[in-house]
Amino acid sequence: MRQVFPSREIASQVHIFIYAYLSTNFKLYNRLALLLFLIQIKIKHIREMALRVICLMSRFNARGVTTACRSMSSKANSKNIGFIGLGNMGGPMASNLMKGGHKLHVFDVSKEAAGKMKAQGATVYDKTSDLAGKSDFVITMLPNNDIVWKTYEEMTANGVNENTVFIDSSTIDPNVAQQVQKLVKAKGGRFVDAPVSGGVPGAVNATLTFMVGGTESEYECVKTILVDMGKRITHCGSYGMGQAAKLCNNMLLGISMIGVSEAMNLAIRLGLDPKVFSDIVNSSTGRCWSSEVYNPVPGVTPTAPANKGYAGGFSTELITKDLGLASGIATSSNTPIPMGAMAHQIYRTLKSRGYGSKDFSVIYEFLKNEKNN
Template identity: 65%
Template sequence: MAFRIVKLSPIMARMMSTNATKVGFIGLGQMGNRMATNLMNKGYKLNVYDISAEACDAMKAKGAEVYKTTQELAKNSEFVVTMLPNNDIVKNTYEDMIKDGVNKNTMFVDSSTVDPTVSQYVQKIVKSAGASFVDAPVSGGVMGAQNATLTFMVGSTPEEFEKVKDFLGGMGKKITHCGTYGMGEAAKICNNMMLAISMIGTAETMNLAIRLGLDPKVFNEIINVSTGRTWASEVNNPVPGLSPGTPPSNDYKGGFSTALITKDLGLAASVATGSNSPILLGGLAHSVYRLLCTHDLGNKDFSVVYDFIKNKTEKK
């Protein structure tokens, strides 16, 4: 009897895997649709929801099942991932989704970037309803979502972390346990506040160095083996040409947008206000990035701050 090796198309593969784990995905924007696609490519069966019919259709074409309500979606999913724009939408989405009860076994994962107190509130109501919730915001941007190389920062119990680790590994490559509920969000917000400070600081330091007559390439080599080194100077130096292949070397296109880091700095400002913590440089960084937004730079990589502050004219 002849034996034929059949190479199934990905869509066929998913349809045939009737035993595949069912994952609900809510929020199919720039990040969400890529993350959901990676899960499908890993063999999960995807149930999706978005307020945009277009976004849903695109996922349907790839083999996902589209749901009309989040309640229905949740009831038919073992994992539910939410990837949503802000505090209020996350809060409202969960209140609405669980109002008629949830499956005890469903694990809810919020990958949105929100205030840790929102995560803690949502965890509480999901727990009360009988299921589990962890916060797991990401870093790595659209490229990380595309290539499944995101970093996940997880707030959960150790047991819950074990349960979601491999699952999240389908969308990223570094999965970190940051502590209890909300601590994934806290870690992300704090890291990004420091990142914004580093970037602006590196931008103004590079500008000053150049104004004083230093060759930017030479100075960058020096700073990168000295105490002034930061991720910004080493990996994404804001002076065009110093980090080839990065946004600063490509007219500040792509990368991590000024608008998004401004949003994260807003969350940092909010939690710092809430805990009465002084953020002298972090608060200033927030205003500087808001200033860039008012100057129409919201869509550029956040390293564009170098272009904004650098002296345009020759030194007298």
Template identity: 40%
Template sequence: MSRTVAFVGLGHMGAPMAAGLVRAGYHVLGHDLVPAAVDGAARAGVEPASSAAGAVEHAEVVITMLPAGRHVLDLYATLLSAARPGTLFVDCSTIDVADARTAHQRAVAAGMRALDAPVSGGVLGAEAATLTFMAGGGEAEFAEARPLLEAMGKKAVHCGGPGAGQAAKICNNMILGISMIAVSEAFVLGESLGLSHQALFDVASTASGQCWALSANCPVPGPVPTSPANRAYRPGFAASLMAKDLGLAANAARSGGVRAELGLRAAELYAAYAEQVGATEDFSGIVRTIRDQSGE
């Protein structure tokens, strides 16, 4: 008999993730505040539930994929009293580490079990079921969630106790945000020195400057044909999402007294850039802002 999973939050990520579970044979009850999102998921085999509480009543596992921590905590207030005791709550949203720990505590206090399991890989990864999950919580909870995570992704890493998945996510994305700015500044500096994009790429991608921001998501058109720079910076990973993740990292660094000077500066630069372009541009488009502001 297939397991019943409630999936709440059927947006850009949630809908294809829920569809992946359906393909793997799970019975998925889905809910979203936006009716069109529910309709889209229903076409992929998700059974629409009339409310979030209605979705979780009969579920053994509850997965949430929501915009931010306040949505998760608000919704948990309803869901934790509607679910059956012992239900496993898996939050895949990217949220503040402190909010993730609060959600976990509230779930346990209500007689439930919990895991934070944010993802990397974006909408394309969700559609192809090639996401990477970073999980925080107990060993037993991770072991139970693992088959579901592997139905939606290619890799699931248990990072530690409650909140550890969110911690891994924001630390990784802090590296990514800083390295994209570093690569972009190097290309703009190279331009001013008369160095071609291809020459810098050929050297740095096989030398000590090598990183994902350069070799997979190169911010200038040409050297990596699949990078968003070759399609007018259509995302990819939207600038607004990078700004969000760096904001979470900056908050965590400030509250932990961590001297993350580049992380805090990257958060400021991405906040300003995302204010201009929102979700319409890939985060690598920041190279244009750096170029435009050079020589001012």
């Protein structure tokens, strides 16, 4: 019969080794890491001795023990995660996954974006299919319907591992999300749509909201990964429902940004100080994300793109695309969206005037220079 536990002599030797190791000049973290490793192995005597030693280690302060334990826990839950699309949103999201202890496999058409992640320790791939083959989860964060569909076609062309879960956090048509799910399923994998809200600040600070479309079990599965990038993960229903929620939300966002920009512009022209008026709005019934977190007037909200020449953030081109998608699904569902349609037309005009690469809050800059004729 195979011996399950070590002899007393072996246990004694290990006991002596542990104490000898602790008495050396190794750093606190390394010594504690050894003990935590010994705790995890399936040898009862060694595990108990390691626990006993930790309890006796009065020289270890609580902060040091906590830091090491968190690190070990993070490594224990580490996954191989593929990330495709490392732009303004995808880059920070991927970084937060690495901070969560996961091993990242990345791809981006921009060598510069991929290089930034490589510098943080990620593995860069030239082919998405190779990336998928090394990943437990694959997250895509891409600009539009066509790029998402093409990426999944190429990535799954030769089949995928049956245990790989694909998560699309792009903002696309719900019908396209459903088609991608069928494609991935036919190739042997699993897929959920999980678009996000919260903008670049949410991506950087890991406070995004995820809207997940898929089965209950798939939702519970991907939630374990998404929590490293967001603070709220909501199950919206079946495939495509995450995208439906996102498009409705972004339609409201576009409408509200135009409304805030109009109100701020009018208040300033009437002689009100923009900061004073903003404070009034944000403590009154007009309060919203566009006024409080993302105010479009330079000098009002320090972290908003308005203070950086409207660079970065959520581009006018993308909000125009999302409003177009919202208009499309409104038409197909025979739903009137008069304000949404008007917002779409305004942003189309803004894009045609050369503001496409600017943050969508640049609508204020556009209105500021306009007059009623």
